[in-house]
Amino acid sequence: MATMLDCRRVQPLLSEYVDGALSEETAWDVKMHVASCAVCQRVADDFAGTAELLGGLAHVEPSANFESVLAARLADLSVKPHRPSLREQVSEWWYARGSVGRPALASAAAFAFVVPLIMVTLTLRQGAVDAVNGTAVVKQSNAAASPASDAEALERLYDDHAAYSSSLLLGDSSAVLTPADSRL
DSSP, X not given: OOOHHHHHHHGGGHHHHHHTOSXXXXXXXXXXXXXXXXXXXXXXXXXXXXXXXXXXXXXXXXXXXXXXXXXXXXXXXXXXXXXXXXXXXXXXXXXXXHHHHHHHHHHHHHHHHHHHHHHHHHHHHHHHHHHHHHXXXXXXXXXXXXXXXXXXXHHHHHHHHHHHHHTSTTXXXXXXXXXXXXXX
């Protein structure tokens, strides 16, 4: 009975056994093993069937100028090498870096994405808090407001805006939209 050790030793020799390229002694050992092992017999039969199919194919000769045409095509390729695309260049760079640069690059990309996301979230949250506080203040001031205090509040807002816009380098862009009389 054949063992796995025998199969491991014999299977690499089966192709040469089918072709008749083994020494007489080695061929006899392989033949004895194949006679007692169904798995190796099946592999040897497959090799024999493949050799028979390949033997039935017509022999094709290359054309007389095959070598010169091949040499010309290879010369064209060496003169005009393939220029890699941007995707290929990035891919080559990425894999050339190996595992050393990848964690640092991934960390930098994550940082570059997360920091602006956090800042936007905090800005929106602060805006929502200001909006809530502002509406509460407006409601309170509306409840106790008189027409005179509304005019004073509006005047204070206008003065604040004028002070801010004068500090800008290019001036107030909304000045185009305001009337000539600054108190209207």
